[in-house]
Amino acid sequence: MSTGSVNMYRRTCRRVGLDRNPLRRREDRVQTGFAVLLALVFLIVVPVLAVTVGGRVYRVEAAAVQAETARLHQVDATVIETGKAPLYAPVVPARVSWKDADGVTHTGDYQSTTVVEPGSAVPIWLNERGAIVEPPSSSQPASKAVMLTAGAVLGVSIALAGSYLLLRRGLDRRRLRRWETEWVAADLTWGHG
DSSP, rough: OHHHHHHHHHHHHHHOOSSSOTTTTTTHHHHHHHHHHHHHHHHHHHHIIIIIIIHHHHHHHHHHHHHHHOOOOOEEEEEEEOOOTOOOOSSEEEEEEOOOSSSOOEEEEEESSSOOTTEEEEEEEOTTTTOOOOOOOSHHHHHHHHHHHHHHHHHHHHHHHHHHHHHHHHHHHHHHHHHHHHHHHHHHHHTOO
């Protein structure tokens, strides 16, 4: 190690309370040790949560999307007419027609996420009754897994921060009691009491 890195190491240890300073009280060392322990717990728990909670939610949601996709079927429909989309709307209302497996022509309302013109072909999804439904979402499992994992990590963070703040509050009370006791003793020693 170079002299600069040794000095930086010593400064860092001093700042976080890991030095042998005789002015540091036992409470200060307990608080520092507890903070380090909580940081280690956080660094261990977060990846475990990400793998267990996130992985499980993703598998369950992916299976649900696959089951929904199996219930639905996709057909090509022809746009008959388009409606006026509200300004800045992400969808364009359209009337479409399609033929089922028996060759019977059906019509229905469809909300296109792209600009469509009458006569153009669009893929639509139908349920078992033949009604137009939203297509199965391929991003739903990942987004749900991320959201629930983030919620779990937030919950763990709040629990760890709360436990640190409770410990700090108790240690601060103890420090204040000791401080008062030492001031009373100093006052008696200096002859003011």
